Amino acid sequence: MFEKIYRRAISLFSKKVKGVALYCVKPSSSDEFKTIVERWNCVCFLDHWWREKHHIPFGSKMHLESNFIDMLFEFEEDVLYKKIRLNNLDPYEANKGAWIKQKKEESVKSKDSDFEKFKEDFNNLDLSKYDEK
């Protein structure tokens, strides 16, 4: 069974990565196959990120047509724009003391205070008027 999977993997990978000797070990067990997957993800670490982002299955037509330069370009572009967006939302002003982002904490705080308010309102509910009806 592993021999069959291995051959399929070789045919897919050789189309994608020419000249990269990733698969020198013939898998005879699931552990060896895991090693192959690990090696793939170590060498082509952006590949998984890219497939996950676009919901593209491994070995699909789209995947085989992609290339690592485009993936790297897209990754760096994402990082760049994320930085720009963050900086626009919450710009850093030097020496003002607010150099740590507080958003997460504030949202947790507001959730906590919402819950406290709800609890207080619930405790203050006058249920007696409902009993009368």
Add this chain to the structure above:
Amino acid sequence: MTDLKDKIKIVINGKDYEVKFPTVGQYRQIESNKSILSGGVYGQMNSSMTEGSQRALNMVDLESTFRVLIPELSDDMKCEYKDLGIKDYLELEKVYIKQFLPWYNEWFKLLNKK
């Protein structure tokens, strides 16, 4: 056996961070960061006993260590370490010296004894 804790909680700008004593890989990473951040002249800066170079070394040590041991801090900061204003940096340095270093150095005292 010592009762030295292998992790501590430090408070930076009102946020809590858990810091663990480095693993071998992390320790090596911290040391190589020092070389990278000092532009490869860490040794020379260390041997030069000027006040300025010692201060710069402190900045390098702080960033090298915190980048590895508190990676969440880099994500939480609004800017890169190098872009921090001096007043803001001093706040971070205070945490480094008063909260972090005493605990960190205790570990090295213990390691050096063996």
